[in-house]
Amino acid sequence: MFSGLFIRRPNLAIVIALVVTIAGALAILAIPVAQFPPITPPSVQVSATYPGANAQVVADSVAAPIEAQVNGVEGMLYMSSTSTDTGAYTLSVTFAQGTDPDLAQINVQNRLSLATPTLPTEVSRQGVTVRKQSSNMLMAVNVFSPGGQFDPIFISNYASINLRDAIARVPGVGDAQVMGALTYAMRVWMDPNRMTALGITAADVVAAIQNQNLQASAGQIGAPPVPDGQQQQLTILARGRLDDPKQFAGIIVRTNPNGGVVRLGDIGRVELGAQSYGSTAKLDGDPAATLVVYQSPDANALDVATAVRAELDRLSGRFPEGLDYAVVFDTTSFVSATIEEIVLTLGITFLLVVVVIYVFLQDWRATMIPTLAIPVSIIGVFAVLLVLGYSANTITLFALVLAIGLVVDDAIVVVENVRRVMEEHPDQPAPSASRIAMEQVTGAIVASTLVLAAVFVPVAFLPGITGQLYRQFAVTITTAFLISGMVSLTLTPALCGLLLRPPTRPWRPLAAFNRGLDGVRDRYGGLVGWLSRKLVIGIAVFALLTAGAFLLLRSLPTAFLPSEDQGYFFVNVQLPSAASLSRTEAVMTDVTERLRATPGVAHVISIAGYSILSGAASNVGLQIVVLKPWGERGAAETVDALLGRLRPQLGVIAESVQNRTLSGGPGRASG
Structure with a gap:
């Protein structure tokens, strides 16, 4: 008999239970925490800009060649694009669930390289970016100037230069974007009348800026070959890219035959502004830069949020006077509150289950045995979740809440049967009674465990997003059942052999409870006997209850997920x-x-x-x-x-x- 080994060697059963519990406890420290399982398929975003072009031009000259090459990339489900009158183009490529996002990004990048030669020169110069698109928005960091000392352009660029990259490097952060970014750029406002009078075109101005605003290699002095006796070799440092409006205004656009020059400042004005004014951000009506932080799929949301806040505190020490930040939107606030509520529910459920077990078993030794099955079965589940790459979320924790009341069933069956054997055979010691009891109930325990698992296993194979959402629920509760079955065949009989003693008279309040329970049982038995003789009435009551339940089910509102106040x-x-x-x-x-x-x-x-x-x-x-x-x-x-x-x-x-x-x-x- 399988359980006989553990009854003879209870230490082996205890060690197995400890290994399962310790593995689960270690997994709790490492498992990601999220609100829901990842249900959105991975996607890759392609972005490009064609300055000055309208939506139709962008669609014809940018969208068409890119989409012709990207279409059909391996694992793609569908793609959608947006072309705007601001010259912006965005393509989102959605892939099948389970596709590696990094590999998908590489495949899209390879396809995009085939379309690059056919794009307008200005688009290629601006750059076409490919990045993984994260849907797990974690928080939004708002940078603002409380006293209005800094304008929106400075605030936006400070966030982009000093915060975005630092936050993106925080472990667990998938991406960080500044919404409404006003990237610094030199804006040249040309005077068409002056240009016409001097015979200068816009192309002349563009060429002059490109030729004179560059980082040039000026060479060296004293580099070989040199005459004998050369003592030093110096690298020439030349002024490279310009960074001041006055420097740009001094760019020579044309040299006249008489030796005169036409500078950029002669035909226009130069100012430091933003590259694009197509988007703005505000906090409570005041200018601000909004840095949106996205979470990596396999990261712990609570840990990432804590790390981001710590990094912000460190970076804020370098803020100039008059600049501040605030995190007013943080999705982990709801996640944290939800996890706390579920953990509290788990604790309350555990206590209620223990109380109910004691009330009916009426022996602290007998109560302790199935009680120990709860933490082993529940905590051990986390080790399996971590191995499968799942997270601790509201779905998996809800499954554990349901499982608490079910994982003790097999253990209670074992304890009750061992006690019955000890009552019928007072001369049998606890280990011998445990062996006799397990011979009688082992088959029933295995069957009941498999039946309970069979109820939830099909849920794991539901297709689409629904299946992706509830797969972790099915795996969690099925794993809890299987572990509880293992505990009932190993640890529970071993503890019965160690702890159980012959039954004694119950505590007086419990004796009164027993009398009341016996009365309820007798009345229930009489009702069942009466209904068995009045079969038509029994069938009518059953049909009425079934119809009522069906009507109530039809009247209940339906939803993909329950409606919740997330703040x-x-x-x-x-x-x-x-x-x-x-x-x-x-x-x-x-x-x-x-x-x-x-x-x-x-x-x-x-x-x-x-x-x-x-x-x-x-x-x-x-x-x-x-x-x-x-x-x-x-x-x-x-x-x-x-x-x-x-x-x-x-x-x-x-x-x-x-x-x-x-x-x-x-x-x-x-x-």
């Missing part, structure tokens, strides 16, 4: 096509004022010129509405309640074609 929601603003950015900003300012006047709203992050639905365009905008902490909001200030009040308020804005509120979290969107 934030998104607002997408869209104006008519060809609306200017200033017009979009005016509408977003109006929306921001309405949002900030709403009770329960703490902060509003606004990004004009960008939408999570349609990408970059002058007629769209995105707003992240961050609510006050859950403890400071009542029932009238939940996400759903606020959305219900805000939709009619935002819908009256005449300028806006669409004000769509998007609540936070997967599967939650309404318009």
Whole structure:
């Protein structure tokens, strides 16, 4: 008999249980933590810019050759692109679930290299970028000037130069982007009348800037071959790229035959500005740079958020006077609160299960045996999750909450049967009674474990995003059942042989409970006997309950995921096509004022010129509405309640074609 080995050698069973528990405990320290399993397929984004071109020109000269080459790349599901009147082009290539994102990026880059020679020269000069597109938004860091000492261009560039790369290097950060970036650039405003009078064209100006704004290799003095006696060899340092408007204004555009020169400052003015003004960012209506941080798929969200905040604290010590930052949008706040609630639920469930076991077994020794099966079965699951590359998320932890009440069933069966044998054979010692009991119930334990596992295993093979979401649920609860079955065949009989003693008289309050339970059992038996004689009535009651359950099921609302208040929601603003950015900003300012006047709203992050639905365009905008902490909001200030009040308020804005509120979290969107 399989269990006989562990009854004779209980130390072996204890060691196996300890190994499983320790492996699970170590896995808890290393396993990633997230809100949900990764359900979005990997995607790669291709970005290019054609300055001065409209959307049709971008589509014909940039999108067409790139998409012709990228189409059909290995593992691709579909691709979508956006061409805007600002000259921006974005292509998103979505791959099948399970595709290696790094390999997908390399494959797209290789295909793109075939299209590069056919792109306009200006597009190639600007550069075409390929990067993995991360959907796991972790937080948004807002850099701003409280006293208004710095303009938006300085704030944006400070965030890009001093923060973005440092944050991107934090372990677990997949990407970091400055939304509404105003990258420094020298802007040359040419005077067409002066240029016409002097016979200078725009091409002459471009050529002069390119030829004189470069990092040249000036050579060396005293380099071989040299005359004998040369004592020194010096490298010539020449002024390279220009970095000041006055230096650019001094660029010689043309030399006249009489020796005179025409400088860039003679035919125009030069100023330091932004390369593009196609997007702006604000925090609560004030200029700010918004640095969005994305999490790597295999990283621990809570650890990454902590590391990012620590890095920000370090970097903020170097901020110039008058510059500050704030992290008002952090998705890990909800994740942390959710994990804490689930862990608390796990603890309460564990205590309730132990109390129920004691009430019915009425022996602390007998209670301790199935109680020990709970931590072994639950903690050991994490080792399997880590090996499979899964995370600790709301789905897997919910499976563990359900499993707590089920993993003790087999252990209780073993303990009850051993006690029955000891009652029937008082002369049998506990080890002998355990062997007799296991001979009787081993088959039943194996069968019940496999039946419970068979209920959930098919869920792991559901196709599509639904299967990807609930696969970890099925694996978690099935693993818990299998470990509990193993514990019931090894540790439980061994502990029964070590700990159980012949039953004694129960504690007086428990004796009263037994009498009450016997009365309930007798009445239940009488009811069942009566229904068995009145078969028609029994069938009618069963049919009525079944029909009622079916009707209630039909009346319940359905959703891909349950609706939850995550402490934030998104607002997408869209104006008519060809609306200017200033017009979009005016509408977003109006929306921001309405949002900030709403009770329960703490902060509003606004990004004009960008939408999570349609990408970059002058007629769209995105707003992240961050609510006050859950403890400071009542029932009238939940996400759903606020959305219900805000939709009619935002819908009256005449300028806006669409004000769509998007609540936070997967599967939650309404318009």
